Amino acid sequence: MFLGKxxxxxxxxxxxxxxxxxxxxxxxxxxxxxxxFNALENDRKTVQKQTEELQALRNSLSxxxxxxxxxxxxADELMAEAAAIPEKLSELQTKLADIRSDLExxxxxxxxxxxETVPVGRDERDxxxxxxxxxxxxxxxxxxxxxxxxxxxGMDFETAAKESGARFCFMRGQVARLHRALAQFMLDTHxxxxxxxxxxxxxxxxxxxxxxxxxxxxxxxxxxxxxxGGQEGEGERMYLIPTAEVSLTNMVSGKLLRDDELPIKITxxxxxFRSEAGSYGRDxxxxxxxxxxxxxxxxxxxxxxxxxxxxxxxxxxxEGILQKLGLPYRVITLCTGDMGFGAAxxxxxxxxxxxxxxxxxxxxxxxxxxxxxxxxxxRVKGKDGKIxxxxxxxxxxxxxxxxxxxxxxxxxxxxxxxxxPEVLRPYMGGVExxxxxxxPLGDFKA
Numbered sequence: 001m002f003l004g005k006x007x008x009x010x011x012x013x014x015x016x017x018x019x020x021x022x023x024x025x026x027x028x029x030x031x032x033x034x035x036x037f038n039a040l041e042n043d044r045k046t047v048q049k050q051t052e053e054l055q056a057l058r059n060s061l062s063x064x065x066x067x068x069x070x071x072x073x074x075a076d077e078l079m080a081e082a083a084a085i086p087e088k089l090s091e092l093q094t095k096l097a098d099i100r101s102d103l104e105x106x107x108x109x110x111x112x113x114x115x116e117t118v119p120v121g122r123d124e125r126d127x128x129x130x131x132x133x134x135x136x137x138x139x140x141x142x143x144x145x146x147x148x149x150x151x152x153x154g155m156d157f158e159t160a161a162k163e164s165g166a167r168f169c170f171m172r173g174q175v176a177r178l179h180r181a182l183a184q185f186m187l188d189t190h191x192x193x194x195x196x197x198x199x200x201x202x203x204x205x206x207x208x209x210x211x212x213x214x215x216x217x218x219x220x221x222x223x224x225x226x227x228x229g230g231q232e233g234e235g236e237r238m239y240l241i242p243t244a245e246v247s248l249t250n251m252v253s254g255k256l257l258r259d260d261e262l263p264i265k266i267t268x269x270x271x272x273f274r275s276e277a278g279s280y281g282r283d284x285x286x287x288x289x290x291x292x293x294x295x296x297x298x299x300x301x302x303x304x305x306x307x308x309x310x311x312x313x314x315x316x317x318x319e320g321i322l323q324k325l326g327l328p329y330r331v332i333t334l335c336t337g338d339m340g341f342g343a344a345x346x347x348x349x350x351x352x353x354x355x356x357x358x359x360x361x362x363x364x365x366x367x368x369x370x371x372x373x374x375x376x377x378x379r380v381k382g383k384d385g386k387i388x389x390x391x392x393x394x395x396x397x398x399x400x401x402x403x404x405x406x407x408x409x410x411x412x413x414x415x416x417x418x419x420x421p422e423v424l425r426p427y428m429g430g431v432e433x434x435x436x437x438x439x440p441l442g443d444f445k446a
Contacts, residue, residue: 009107009112010370014037021113024114025111027336028111028339029336030110032110036106043099044100047092047095047096051089054085054088055089058082058089061081065078108211108217111341111342112342112344112369113344115344118336118344118345119333119336120336120337123335123337124338126335126337126338127333127334127335127338128333129330130331131331132329133322133328134322134327134352136328136354139354139412141414143409144355144412145286145355145356146405146408146409147286149408149418150175150408152416152436153173153175153434155169155171156169156170156171156172167289167291167292168290168291169287169292169401175404175408175434177428178420178424181424181427182400182403182407182424183269183400184427186397189320190296190317190397194265196266196267198267200268201241201244201247201248201268201270202241204226205238205250206239207236209247209253212246212249212375212376213249213250213342213376214341214372215242216239222242222274222276223240223242223273223275225237225240226239241272242274243297243394244272244295244297247270248268249299249301249372249376251301252264252373252390253377253378254378255379256380256387257379257381258381259383262301262302262380263300263302263303263310264301264302265298266298266300267298268297269294269297269400270295271292271294273291274290274291274293275291287401288360290401294400296397297394297395297396298314298365298394298395299393299394300392300393300394301378301390301391301392302390302392303382303391304370304388304389307369307391308367310367310391310393311347311365311367311393314365314393314395315347315365317397318395318396319349321403322362325403325421326421327407327410328410329350329352329359329362330350330359331348331350334364340364342368342372343366344369344371346364346367347364347365348361348364349361350362351402351403352406352410353409354409362398363397364395366394368391368392368393368394369391369392370388373389378390417434417435418434419433
């Protein structure tokens, strides 16, 4: 794997136009450590200057020694002075390596620069709405939320809590089948209609892999970690993926790709694991915010000049899933203060949830530009021979659990049954309606 000097931002941009970078990062609510950066840069420049001066002295002494010997003179003092230089150069190289390491550590926690087209704002309240699709259904009976609808169909939070604690779900029978049907439908749509290649990826990855896509070091507390041999094991620290973005994107880590290999469009259905420190107290009921959930992820690796066209296409792919399911939604642009760590620009899709009488996020599609590629060392050699970092994009296509929530609530009936969306019926063996009395595996409750 390519290690190099991994940085999320172009170091040359910082050196040439630090004030502009600081100002753009401030719109994200991030205060760039200017003093620390300048101190390290000054140290680097000093050491590099000393190194260059020593190298020049070494070359000069070499010429002087040669000339003295040719003239038959005594070159002992010159040779003694030259002999001391390698040790001094070695000391400077060690010092420079330490400075670069400190600079690297500083830079690894700096978020991506927002694209110039991203609206400036503080939080989700400043996200502009782009468009809406579909009309929310009106009900002539009391609306139930997905927990009350799902329980008679096999959605069981009590068993999950007994086995694993809060923010987990146990599903059986009809609702489990519907959950699987949704994932299969999404995968089939993306592979058969949208041009993605289906992948199966590891669910547990190394710290290095997590650093490549930006989850580490900054978001350690939001991850589930494990060790080979158990908690007290001596093996390396491993992490459960928070999304298949991690394992899919890192597929190109350390690679120099050919121009004709791009774009790469890949998708995978995986479980996702998020500790989400600080989220307690939010969405404590049901499946909206879980420690373990399924998602069908879309990832694209593309040429830099084409990345924003691909972002629009990815958003359209996610919208297509919701449209086929007949679920009303809206598209919003995230402002600078609400974007994820690695994103340069993000569009969120929010689906209508009748029980909450509002739209809730179901997909987030982001262009990370060269941010992740710099961390991973993923580059492309153009037809003109020019080598540059690729652009990486990722998006939910969709979050399966939240889509299940939306289907249950939007397709609920007065008698407690749920109409199966037409596009899902082939995956449900032709079943058109889920009825509580048809729960095949029984109640299971003591």
